[in-house]
Amino acid sequence: MNADSKIAYFDCFSGISGDMIIGALLDAGAEFHRLKAELAKLPLSDYELHTQKISKQHITATKFDVVDKGQTAYRHLKDLNAIVEDSNLPEEIQKRAKNIFLRIAQAEARIHGQPIEKIHFHEIGAVDTIVDVVGALICLKLLKIDKVFCSKINVGSGFVEFSHGKFPVPAPATAELLKGVPIYSSDIQMELTTPTGAAIITEIASGFGELPVMVPETIGYGAGERDLSQPNVLRVFVGHQEISSDLDQDRIVIMETNIDDMNPQWYDTVMEKLLQQGALDVYLTSVLMKKGRPAIKLTVLARIGDEGKLARLIFQETTSIGIRMREEMRKKLHREIKEVNTQFGKVKFKIARLGDEIINATPEYEDCKRIAHENNLTLKKVYQLLGGVVVRL
Incomplete structure (x- = not known):
């Protein structure tokens, strides 16, 4: 449509x-x-x-x-x-x-x-x-x-x-x-x-x-x-x-930098700060650079207009000396968070729709973690039990 x-x-x-x-x-x-x-x-x-x-x-x-x-x-x-x-x-x-x-x-x-x-x-x-x-x-x-x-x-x-x-x-x-x-x-x-x-x-x-x-x-x-x-x-x-109309659409900035000389323990803090500053997503990829040097490619997805402050943060918090940037169009499924009544009470589900059809429905991790702790169940078992809820959304 x-x-x-x-x-x-x-x-x-x-x-x-x-x-x-x-x-x-x-x-x-x-x-x-x-x-x-x-x-x-x-x-x-x-x-x-x-x-x-x-x-x-x-x-x-x-x-x-x-x-x-x-x-x-x-x-x-x-x-x-x-x-x-x-x-x-x-x-x-x-x-x-x-x-x-x-x-x-x-x-x-x-x-x-x-x-x-x-x-x-x-x-x-x-x-x-x-x-x-x-x-x-x-x-x-x-x-x-x-x-x-x-x-x-x-x-x-x-x-x-x-x-x-x-x-x-x-x-x-x-x-x-x-x-x-x-x-x-x-x-x-x-x-x-x-x-x-x-x-x-x-x-x-x-x-x-x-x-x-x-x-x-x-x-x-x-x-x-x-x-x-x-x-x-x-x-x-x-x-x-x-x-x-079945898909959401926007434009984002992709920021990438290859780093081969940084203490890997720093990445957790770097990723946390980038997300706190408004990054849409942050992820790491192992790459092999010239002369066979192993490295990490840091990739940041940013809203247009946020790339400046995020670039400054990357330079301040990492050993990177250069960042590649490009603007891309992104298509997304409609997404929403919905509370659903289950055998464990109300649980938040992340729901993705294509038009009126539910394509994915996943219980939120923090809710599953809480349920597992309160009911002495494994996290795996909680996900299995909540999997049947999807058909009733």
Whole structure:
């Protein structure tokens, strides 16, 4: 049985910013009047929203602008969260908006060496930035996007002026936000990717790379502010990706390193720490390297975006001096943990389904271990006795 997943793919050949994201999604079909109605739920005033069609190097694009008629307020993270929480916006949008603000606060705290609660949001505290963050999430909901993907990101080059000084491109906060994301710099001497754009896309994107196999239905162009030697637009492809509804699907990063000079007693700690830091799986394989040296291949399965912190942990905890990484698609059976009544009381079972059919059902090890101890049975006997429960699930 097949089902369609609606996806959006952002093509960032001229970078990405909050207003460009909204412009592209409006151009792809999100309705401006509905966006305005949703944004009106924010407890903000003294601003206006404008859109217009303009041409960028012979490409017609939608320019989205927020005109702030009030004074710029320098806010803290708690202030931004309060603005979102005091709205009547859907809980999912509130949660993601707060995640984006937190990403920015963490990046600024890292750069300035201060606790998050002491970080003043300068440009980011302005009304237009709050509207950009929340507006982008609203547009995705209006278009009923299930998943977002993104290309490698052009960050630009040169220097950029902020209220607190002159900084290299990408700006330090932008660079911090884009850790673990494929970026590049062109010969365009200006900031192409803003902290707001970086924070939004790293929150909403499920993966970064080439255009996935999809059937585009609409293509939108969001215009940037300046005129460049190339079209200063953000392109978004919106369409459907056929997936098997019988299977779950995602993209993960495979990390591998061969180690031939480490005390094998260390591996237990290394594996435990990797799993604690969010690794999906960790396993060891015996390999034979050049000159006939036996070694261990450490393999880590990671969520996209987690590879940076996991790589640092591997370098800190092992003797590895290099890690191979690749992104792969993964198909999985639907999985769930279910409590089942048995002769020993309630036991947790790990159930794997293909559609409505149960393919595997295995009692959880810790429950079996407890039952064996309490009933003076071998672990093997407990598994044998619980095996008959499968047909009654």
